[in-house]
Amino acid sequence: MSKSRGIKRTATLNVEWKDLTKRHRLCRETVEANIEQFPDPVEATYAVGAIGAGKSLLLLHGFRYAWQDQAKPAIYLDLSDLIDELVQRAEADGHGIIHQSNLHGYFEDICIERLREIRNKIEQNETFDTDDYLPRARQRPTPDEYFSELGVEDPEQIASKENELIVLVDEMEEGYKRLDEHTEGTTGPLREVVDEIDKGTSRVYMIGAFGYASAHELGEAEARRVQSINLPIIRPRQVHQILERDLSAGTENYAWWHSRGRPGWLQSALDAKANLGDGVEGNYNRLFDIATQQISRVEVLDRESLDSYLDELSNKSRDRIAALLTTPSPHQLSEFDEPAAFQSALQSEATDFALCDTHLTPVGEVYRTIEKGLTDLDAYHSGVSDSQLSQFGERVLQSIADEDGEMVFGQIMSPAPAQGDRAVDMILRPLVRRMHDIALEELGNEEEETIEFLYDVTQSLDQMSAQDIYQDFADFFDLFSTSESSTMDSYVSIGLKTPSLAFPSLITNPRLSFAGHETNTDDQYQELVTMLENMQAASDRLQEFGDTIQEDPR
Numbered sequence: 001m002s003k004s005r006g007i008k009r010t011a012t013l014n015v016e017w018k019d020l021t022k023r024h025r026l027c028r029e030t031v032e033a034n035i036e037q038f039p040d041p042v043e044a045t046y047a048v049g050a051i052g053a054g055k056s057l058l059l060l061h062g063f064r065y066a067w068q069d070q071a072k073p074a075i076y077l078d079l080s081d082l083i084d085e086l087v088q089r090a091e092a093d094g095h096g097i098i099h100q101s102n103l104h105g106y107f108e109d110i111c112i113e114r115l116r117e118i119r120n121k122i123e124q125n126e127t128f129d130t131d132d133y134l135p136r137a138r139q140r141p142t143p144d145e146y147f148s149e150l151g152v153e154d155p156e157q158i159a160s161k162e163n164e165l166i167v168l169v170d171e172m173e174e175g176y177k178r179l180d181e182h183t184e185g186t187t188g189p190l191r192e193v194v195d196e197i198d199k200g201t202s203r204v205y206m207i208g209a210f211g212y213a214s215a216h217e218l219g220e221a222e223a224r225r226v227q228s229i230n231l232p233i234i235r236p237r238q239v240h241q242i243l244e245r246d247l248s249a250g251t252e253n254y255a256w257w258h259s260r261g262r263p264g265w266l267q268s269a270l271d272a273k274a275n276l277g278d279g280v281e282g283n284y285n286r287l288f289d290i291a292t293q294q295i296s297r298v299e300v301l302d303r304e305s306l307d308s309y310l311d312e313l314s315n316k317s318r319d320r321i322a323a324l325l326t327t328p329s330p331h332q333l334s335e336f337d338e339p340a341a342f343q344s345a346l347q348s349e350a351t352d353f354a355l356c357d358t359h360l361t362p363v364g365e366v367y368r369t370i371e372k373g374l375t376d377l378d379a380y381h382s383g384v385s386d387s388q389l390s391q392f393g394e395r396v397l398q399s400i401a402d403e404d405g406e407m408v409f410g411q412i413m414s415p416a417p418a419q420g421d422r423a424v425d426m427i428l429r430p431l432v433r434r435m436h437d438i439a440l441e442e443l444g445n446e447e448e449e450t451i452e453f454l455y456d457v458t459q460s461l462d463q464m465s466a467q468d469i470y471q472d473f474a475d476f477f478d479l480f481s482t483s484e485s486s487t488m489d490s491y492v493s494i495g496l497k498t499p500s501l502a503f504p505s506l507i508t509n510p511r512l513s514f515a516g517h518e519t520n521t522d523d524q525y526q527e528l529v530t531m532l533e534n535m536q537a538a539s540d541r542l543q544e545f546g547d548t549i550q551e552d553p554r
Helices: 022-037 055-071 080-092 098-126 143-150 156-158 172-182 191-198 235-242 247-258 263-276 285-286 305-308 314-327 339-349 363-376 384-400 418-444 443-462 474-479 496-500 521-533 538-549
Strands: 046-049 074-078 167-172 204-210 226-230 354-357 493-494
Touching: 022 046, 022 055, 022 204, 022 226, 022 247, 022 538, 046 055, 046 191, 046 384, 055 074, 055 143, 055 167, 074 080, 074 098, 080 098, 098 143, 098 156, 098 167, 098 191, 098 204, 143 363, 172 204, 172 235, 204 305, 235 247, 235 263, 235 384, 247 263, 263 285, 285 314, 305 339, 305 496, 314 354, 363 384, 363 418, 363 474, 384 418, 384 443, 418 443, 418 474, 418 496
Parallel strands: 046 204, 046 226, 074 167, 167 204
Antiparallel strands: 354 493
16 A cells, blocks of 8 residues: 655755755745845854754755855854864963954954965865865865866855855854853853844854754853754655655655654665564564664664563564554555454554554544644643644654555554543654654744643643543544454554654653763663753753753763
8 A cells, every 4th residue: 555756856066955844945045045145234044953954954055055156255164173273363362261352353364264275275276175164175176176066167256255255164062062161251152253243244154053952052142143043853755855765655754753854864764674674573673773773872762661661562562563663654454464463463462552443544634633622721822833733743643644644543453441541642642742842843932832832731641541631632532432343454553652762852852872971871861851840941941951962971
């Protein structure tokens, strides 16, 4: 029943950017508009996103857009490289710390001096290297080679525009704390830089890339002077577009969970899935090969939580749950080898872990019952964005749906009295929790009421029984409940709880591994949970999260 699709994309030299969503398009358009407006007064831009969300790709697009489309010079650097030069300037002036009054001047002088060096090399056609603050210059190309590939015809003339320099600063989360330690004041180490840009008195314009935690550590004065744009998490049905591959819905959904919706992690997710093989027997043990993998110091799979959750199942049932987990989409029982045995195993001991129904239900129909329940809650108010709730809710439900947007919504193998518990445990609770986590990553401070609403709902649902929840979510329960019997034509699917445990959200469960850290990941996780439980405002929770993951293990 799987369908495969592909999409043609024309790759551009050096930089590849796709408007995957309306928000991606807005991010690109904002960067382009601000580059175009400079040197007139315009706020500096901070691109905010998770690891692998595409921040560097957006900066690279901005670099190309400046040179090629706006005929403005641009340089590209990591913040850590800039800090070393700033400290040297301060020390040369006899200062042990960088004074705010000098910071913009240092920053501007360093960047313009690098631009002059680039222009000199263009004149002499001398090879570039990584010290030139140009992206992808490791191959030491000549200026003719570099700008020909970039599609720029007169780079020397563009490089002479010292008053229109675009500076793209990557990896700001890696150096922001260090810069703060070397800079006086507590309202943001780059406060004077962004202030001069905002006033239109700077010869350089800055676009920076921040991780979520670091972005919430911005000093108040600095934060007020920048325009932040948040890069979103992709939708499951966009995976094949990004990878330009023919993929089944089950493979797309697995890649979405594994990557946590980060475009930069999708290929690693597909590689991991390919190594698992297609067989059911032994699938659970093969799954834990993934547990040894890390992407950007992040554990991909939470083995401890999954082991604990499936602890009471037999080996064969765990293998079958693992098969559903690695292809999270509807399957007819008849698709599996020994379908009768598969059906018997699920019915005898795995009805808590898999969905089963005689038919498929559209994701939109399922979400409408959930939306009605959410809007009936006492915590709901006019400040909560219905459109954002719908986007997040349907995005998560699509992660266990087929290519037509239909999902298994029911558990006909369970006795009628137990079906409400199954609906809450496998769908409602994990859905709202993941909606909250996506909102926490994507929404800005101006939409904090939606974040707080989802946080309150997750806390309430965790404390309520299915019977208590029924009062507000009656339509949800009615749609889920059925008394039909399963056959070989019935559909089965993993619920939302199992992939949520196996691939936990990074923003509330980072599972970071730091070499030499004095506490293991489980201790770090417990410390983080304790802090999050004691926090009320979303901004405070993110501040504490930032402090935790940026702790120096050495």
